[in-house]
Amino acid sequence: MNKLIASSCCALLLSSAPASATSIYRCSDSAGNITFTRQGCPIDHASQIQEAVNPTPSSGKAVPLAKPKKQRKTQKEEPTQGITVVGAQDDGCGNRITGSARRDALIKQQILPGMTRTDIESTFGTPDTVTSRNGQVLYRYSKHKGRTRTVTFDESGCVRGKR
Template sequence: MPSITPRITLITLLCLPLAANATTLHRCQAEDGSVTFTTLSCANDEHLSLHEVHPYSPGSTITLLPEARHEETSGMKTRSREMNVAGQAQDKCGNLIDTRQRREAIINRRIIVGMNQQDVESALGKPDKVSLRNSSTTYRYDLKRGRSAQIDFDEKGCVTGKAKSRTAKSPR
């Protein structure tokens, strides 16, 4: 039967703290002010100071910032301010539709009031014909089977009214 003591000794050695991994570095400062860090000794004309370095070991925690001192901030007066929403997109079409409605319309290839020209092109692609009249723009899409779609935009580039869809006359 093998002895248990070598196993216990091995486990004990593996569980020792990792403080033995610390390394001593020599900080050598020359007369001209240049500094060199080394594990060897310094030259005769250099000033020597020793520094102990503990390498990072996985699983250990190192505090980078000191803890906050709450007693210093308790005397400060706080002013109440009006709440602002940061990061809310302001749509040039007046936020008539939210992002969920916009996304569903683009995926389902539908055009609804409040979409801009980029949204329409994301849903249907590049138009077959673009007409500019006064300050309004019209996109025309010639769809399959003689059908067409016309989308009107206002001066801001937003869809107005409802997208008109009609069947073109057959060439026969």
């Protein structure tokens, strides 16, 4: 008898499918507040049964989160006559160096007229000495073998060209 009951219980457990969806009640009161619950709604609330689907991870089935809205057909815009540039970036030195020339100079550790102090400091680091004379700033970099490199900046903080 016990063996029969045990085998019947095992058969029932193995034959039941795992629950992948749960009924949830959507309750709304007279003020428009919405509550979701599994126990049911109070008497004075409007109720609606929602099916909540929670697939197992890696089940391979895509679950859409929301239905995409259909895109409206837009009217074709008439082509404009030209492009107008509203603003441009100014490096403070009159944009004497293009972006690619600036990058090449920084990589090759070259000093070009029109570079900014931040360009020089990002390439060579902080200077060993800084002197200021007549509104001009001099950065001096000393190497180990006695060689020095001097960079002169104008009043705007831009590298000056050779005279």
